[in-house]
Amino acid sequence: MSAAVGPPLVELRQVSKQFVKPLDVAAKLANLLGAGLREEVVRAVDRVSLAVAPGEVVGLVGESGCGKSTLGRIVAHLLPPTSGMALHRGRDIASLTGTEARAAALAVQMIFQDPFASLNPRMRVRDIVGEAPLAHGLVSGQEVDAYVDDLLLRVGMDPSYRRRYPHQFSGGQRQRIGIARALAVKPEFLVCDEPISALDVSIQAQVLNLFLRLRQDLGLTYLFISHDLGVVRHIADYVAVMYLGRIVEQAPTEEVFARPNHPYTQALLAAVPSLEQRRRRFMAIQGEIPSPLNPPMGCTFHPRCPHAMQRCGTEPPPLKPIGPGHQSACHLDDG
Amino acid sequence: MSEAPALVVEDLRTWFFTRLGVAKAVDGVSFTVRRGQVLALVGESGCGKTVTGFSIMRLVDPPGRIVDGHILFQGDDLVRVPEGRMRQFRGARIAMIFQDPMMTLNPVLNIETQMVEAVLAHATASRSEARRRACEALSMVGIPRPAERLRAYPHQFSGGMRQRVAIAIALLHRPDLIIADEPTTALDVTIQSQILFEAQRLCRELGTGLIWITHDLSVVAGLADEICVMYAGRIVERGGVDEVLDRPHHPYTRGLLGSVPSRNVRGQPLIQIPGMTPSLLSLPGGCAFRLRCPRADGVCLESPELTVGVNGHAIRCFHPHAGEAGT
Amino acid sequence: MRVSGEIAIAPAVVAAEGESPFRRLVADFCESRLAVVGLVLFAAVAAVAILAPLVSPQNPYDLRQLNLLEGKQPPGSPSMAGFRFWLGSDDQGRDILSGIFYGLRISLGVGILSALIAFGIGILAGLTAAYFGGLLDSLIMRVVDIQLSFPAILIALILLAVLGQGVDKIIVALVTVQWAYYARTVRSSALVERHKEYVEAAHCLALSRGRILFRHLLPNCLPPVIVVVTVQVAHAIALEATLSFLGIGLPITSPSLGLLIANGFRYLLSGTYWISFFPGIALLIAIVAINLVGDQLRDVLNPRLQK
Numbered sequence: 026m027s028a029a030v031g032p033p034l035v036e037l038r039q040v041s042k043q044f045v046k047p048l049d050v051a052a053k054l055a056n057l058l059g060a061g062l063r064e065e066v067v068r069a070v071d072r073v074s075l076a077v078a079p080g081e082v083v084g085l086v087g088e089s090g091c092g093k094s095t096l097g098r099i100v101a102h103l104l105p106p107t108s109g110m111a112l113h114r115g116r117d118i119a120s121l122t123g124t125e126a127r128a129a130a131l132a133v134q135m136i137f138q139d140p141f142a143s144l145n146p147r148m149r150v151r152d153i154v155g156e157a158p159l160a161h162g163l164v165s166g167q168e169v170d171a172y173v174d175d176l177l178l179r180v181g182m183d184p185s186y187r188r189r190y191p192h193q194f195s196g197g198q199r200q201r202i203g204i205a206r207a208l209a210v211k212p213e214f215l216v217c218d219e220p221i222s223a224l225d226v227s228i229q230a231q232v233l234n235l236f237l238r239l240r241q242d243l244g245l246t247y248l249f250i251s252h253d254l255g256v257v258r259h260i261a262d263y264v265a266v267m268y269l270g271r272i273v274e275q276a277p278t279e280e281v282f283a284r285p286n287h288p289y290t291q292a293l294l295a296a297v298p299s300l301e302q303r304r305r306r307f308m309a310i311q312g313e314i315p316s317p318l319n320p321p322m323g324c325t326f327h328p329r330c331p332h333a334m335q336r337c338g339t340e341p342p343p344l345k346p347i348g349p350g351h352q353s354a355c356h357l358d359d360g
Numbered sequence: 361m362s363e364a365p366a367l368v369v370e371d372l373r374t375w376f377f378t379r380l381g382v383a384k385a386v387d388g389v390s391f392t393v394r395r396g397q398v399l400a401l402v403g404e405s406g407c408g409k410t411v412t413g414f415s416i417m418r419l420v421d422p423p424g425r426i427v428d429g430h431i432l433f434q435g436d437d438l439v440r441v442p443e444g445r446m447r448q449f450r451g452a453r454i455a456m457i458f459q460d461p462m463m464t465l466n467p468v469l470n471i472e473t474q475m476v477e478a479v480l481a482h483a484t485a486s487r488s489e490a491r492r493r494a495c496e497a498l499s500m501v502g503i504p505r506p507a508e509r510l511r512a513y514p515h516q517f518s519g520g521m522r523q524r525v526a527i528a529i530a531l532l533h534r535p536d537l538i539i540a541d542e543p544t545t546a547l548d549v550t551i552q553s554q555i556l557f558e559a560q561r562l563c564r565e566l567g568t569g570l571i572w573i574t575h576d577l578s579v580v581a582g583l584a585d586e587i588c589v590m591y592a593g594r595i596v597e598r599g600g601v602d603e604v605l606d607r608p609h610h611p612y613t614r615g616l617l618g619s620v621p622s623r624n625v626r627g628q629p630l631i632q633i634p635g636m637t638p639s640l641l642s643l644p645g646g647c648a649f650r651l652r653c654p655r656a657d658g659v660c661l662e663s664p665e666l667t668v669g670v671n672g673h674a675i676r677c678f679h680p681h682a683g684e685a686g687t
Numbered sequence: 688m689r690v691s692g693e694i695a696i697a698p699a700v701v702a703a704e705g706e707s708p709f710r711r712l713v714a715d716f717c718e719s720r721l722a723v724v725g726l727v728l729f730a731a732v733a734a735v736a737i738l739a740p741l742v743s744p745q746n747p748y749d750l751r752q753l754n755l756l757e758g759k760q761p762p763g764s765p766s767m768a769g770f771r772f773w774l775g776s777d778d779q780g781r782d783i784l785s786g787i788f789y790g791l792r793i794s795l796g797v798g799i800l801s802a803l804i805a806f807g808i809g810i811l812a813g814l815t816a817a818y819f820g821g822l823l824d825s826l827i828m829r830v831v832d833i834q835l836s837f838p839a840i841l842i843a844l845i846l847l848a849v850l851g852q853g854v855d856k857i858i859v860a861l862v863t864v865q866w867a868y869y870a871r872t873v874r875s876s877a878l879v880e881r882h883k884e885y886v887e888a889a890h891c892l893a894l895s896r897g898r899i900l901f902r903h904l905l906p907n908c909l910p911p912v913i914v915v916v917t918v919q920v921a922h923a924i925a926l927e928a929t930l931s932f933l934g935i936g937l938p939i940t941s942p943s944l945g946l947l948i949a950n951g952f953r954y955l956l957s958g959t960y961w962i963s964f965f966p967g968i969a970l971l972i973a974i975v976a977i978n979l980v981g982d983q984l985r986d987v988l989n990p991r992l993q994k
Contacts, residue, residue, distance in 0.1 A: 088548035088549065088550060088551075089519075089548050098887075101891055102891075103887055103890055103891060127893050130891070130893040131892070131893055133891075134891055134892070135887070135888065135891045137884040137887070137888065138884075139884055142883045142884045142885065143884035143885055143887075143888055144885055145885045145889075145903055145906075145907070146708065146885075146907065147708060147906040147907060148902075156892075156894070156902075157892035157893070157894060160894060160895070160898065161893070190707065190708060192708070195636055195637075197636065198636075203888070206888065206892070207891075210892060210893075225404035225405055225575065225637070226404060226575055226576075226577070226616060226619065226620075227404060227615060227616060227619055227632065227633040227637075228404075228636070229619070230619035230630040230631070230632040230633070231632045231633075231634075233621075233630055234629045234630055234632055237627075237628075237629055238629070252548065252549065254549075255578075255620065255621040255622050256621055258621060258622075258626065259621035259624065259626055259627070259630070260627070278626075279626075292550060293549060293550065296549045296550045296552070296553035297549055297578075298552075298553075298556070298576075298578040298579050298581065298582045299578055299581065299582075299622060300577060300578050300581045300605060300617070300620060300622060300623070301581070302581060302582050303581055303582065303601060303602060303605075304582065304583075304585070304601070313518050313520060313521065313551075314518070314548065314550070314551070
């Protein structure tokens with residue numbers, strides 16, 4: 026699935042996630058009388074397979090409603106998949122129990138998007154970072170202060186701030202605290218869900234550099250979720266593009282940017298503004314992103330695709346290899 | 361399209377008098393917007409770009425207040441006109457678009473009601489005439505089947521559509537100036553592209569002056585004719601888009617441009633500006649950027665003035681870079 | 688739409704060193720003079736209630752100190768025991784002022800105690816309902832709905848008719864009437880907080896459910912509940928006074944303000960107004976003070992202004 030060597034650290038096999046809003050009593054009654062109401066089903070993730078090798082950074086890109094955040098939470102064990110398997114070091118997470126389950130849970134940590142909501146406003150920094158390692162016995166009560174100081178230094182913060190509360194920090198600092206919290210349980214894998222999107226431009230560069238440094242120093246593996254293609258291009262080794270719950274293309278980073286195959290990837294890349302293009306004529310891609318409640322039949326992208334054929338409206342295209350490490354889900358690739 | 365100025369802002373100062381001190385959110389900002397042209401106000405949070413936009417519309421509430429300066433618009437000074445006259449301008453001659461379209465749209469009224477109300481606020485017309493104008497505005501922003509969509513409610517639209525409706529409302533009276541405050545920041549990239557397309561087209565066709573407030577330099581590159589870079593309430597660099605983006609003189613502008621991933625080698629640490637934006641309540645004396653600036657020295661303890669160069673490229677720095685970016 | 692100072696300068700303002708949320712709360716609270724007045728008044732009322740035996744000129748329930756001949760004395764008249772009936776005396780010769788001090792003790796004590804117990808039960812129920820969801824949530828909320836659809840007085844009346852009179856029975860009745868408000872408030876607060884990212888982070892860190900509930904969720908659900916507590920204390924005091932006034936509340940041996948008002952009710956329009964009037968004013972002051980504090984707390988704890 027990816028270009029790196031070795032068995033994958035984290036793997037998803039045909040994972041789907043549905044959110045069902047069940048019928049309430051009134052609707053059930055109405056159905057008895059023949060109304061024929063159906064439950065609302067959102068297919069947030071639809072048969073996704075992905076593998077991340079140790080030390081790799083996989084970038085996951087897509088727009089709203091594509092399911093990348095849901096996928097990230099499945100990888101981080103926060104949401105169970107509706108079908109398919111999520112594996113950690115080759116073992117099905119759902120089958121783990123007791124200490125093994127806890128070890129797997131701690132090995133994968135998540136960095137969240139909103140620096141304001143991701144920290145408990147009523148806890149001091151020292152407790153936010155130190156709570157989990159203390160609770161899980163990774164450090165003793167006497168050692169925890171020194172441990173927290175060490176972590177804060179590692180993420181570029183002054184350890185004397187540990188008595189402060191989240192509201193006393195800026196967005197970039199809060200995000201660093203969140204990273205320190207995740208690192209406190211000695212994870213091997215970080216799911217980063219749009220970790221810098223909510224930050225100022227100059228702070229984005231600082232935090233992105235922090236991610237690069239941590240990867241090098243601690244040998245971490247990342248799943249980096251972002252809508253910002255420039256950032257993903259900079260940090261990721263391998264990129265997967267999602268649209269309405271499906272992966273439509275995946276390839277090594279340079280390959281995706283140099284030779285995008287899927288029409289959606291091409292449209293996405295064309296729509297990204299760049300510093301070099303002045304007074305450009307922006308091209309409008311047609312149509313709105315469909316609602317995940319009601320995805321189009323066949324290929325989910327066909328209503329907006331400039332090359333759509335008859336077949337695209339009826340048959341969903343499978344993800345096929347079209348080059349070394351490069352896969353795309355498009356009927357146009359068939360001869 | 362005439363080159364006459366749509367708006368001239370001179371030395372605008374908007375200060376906030378809080379219990380912790382005076383925050384000089386806008387402290388001596390000057391620029392000119394010409395008809396049919398796009399001026400970008402660029403900067404990060406706390407730099408004062410949003411407050412500048414609100415000051416022009418005279419929508420700043422206590423503890424904030426415009427303390428000095430002139431905003432010259434069609435012969436009037438907007439800082440000094442009475443509120444009644446300002447209300448005539450707002451919505452008709454100057455319009456504003458916000459980052460969140462739900463700041464413009466009332467969630468409990470349908471689009472028709474809101475747009476007709478907006479028309480009738482500044483023009484005497486019959487309801488059917490107002491409705492016709494609303495329809496026309498919706499099709500101008502590229503909304504299909506406008507007559508049908510008029511009867512819908514805001515929650516039935518997607519984010520991108522709502523923003524188009526907000527733009528349509530702004531255009532109802534063919535204003536001479538539109539202030540757009542981060543209108544595409546919250547939208548997806550493909551939808552952003554659509555909105556930028558519409559904004560550009562409308563500007564050219566109607567000759568409206570556009571002030572685009574954003575932190576995204578890439579959007580600015582494609583859209584704007586002129587850029588003002590703001591920091592801690594002041595303009596630190598101002599000039600034509602090619603001038604500023606290809607030959608940035610101010611260390612802050614250089615830092616911002618340098619930190620964009622596309623300007624760095626893949627996989628290597630990005631060029632970054634050290635430190636954080638200072639609190640407006642405790643600005644360092646002299647140049648506000650000096651604590652983060654690699655070129656700062658003793659001279660920078662004085663506050664630099666904005667000096668305008670030969671081609672209109674203005675700089676506020678004692679140690680500006682000269683020449684191309686990257687040298 | 689207008690911009691206020693918060694939006695423009697929020698990212699640039701950093702609070703003072705080590706300033707806890709509590710200290711910030713106190714600073715914000717004191718910005719309203721009216722609320723501070725309310726707090727001072729309430730403190731005065733509470734002090735008087737606690738110190739009643741020490742500050743009262745007379746112990747109105749010690750029969751040896753009473754003299755029937757001193758009954759229905761107007762306010763200001765001297766008493767034979769050497770002190771003044773500052774607010775007059777009732778038909779049995781009891782000093783109204785002393786009666787108010789002792790009565791406040793009972794009223795406040797019952798009101799606050801029942802509010803606190805109801806608070807404890809309510810937040811447990813609300814947190815459980817919000818966190819576990821599903822059937823448990825539906826069950827608890829239906830009980831809450833049923834409870835809240837009956838008038839408080841009705842429930843209290845029925846309970847007291849079954850249980851009989853007594854301070855403890857009144858408290859049971861008040862707790863039964865009140866816990867539903869807390870449960871509902873905490874539940875809606877917890878439903879919102881449960882989906883916030885810091886709770887997700889706590890799950891990610893494999894923290895135990897109990898810890899997440901009480902260390903993460905609960906402290907952040909408290910602000911709106913604090914406001915309910917203040918309002919409910921006032922409500923409980925008023926409810927208890929009503930019940931006592933109707934004669935089914937506290938027994939004669941531990942009379943509250945309501946009972947005092949009831950005692951003087953028949954004299955209200957016949958000239959000896961003071962027997963009912965002054966206890967009524969005392970009740971009014973206590974309740975208004977609590978409400979003033981509660982109003983300011985509600986504004987100050989408003990989550991929209993919290994960031």
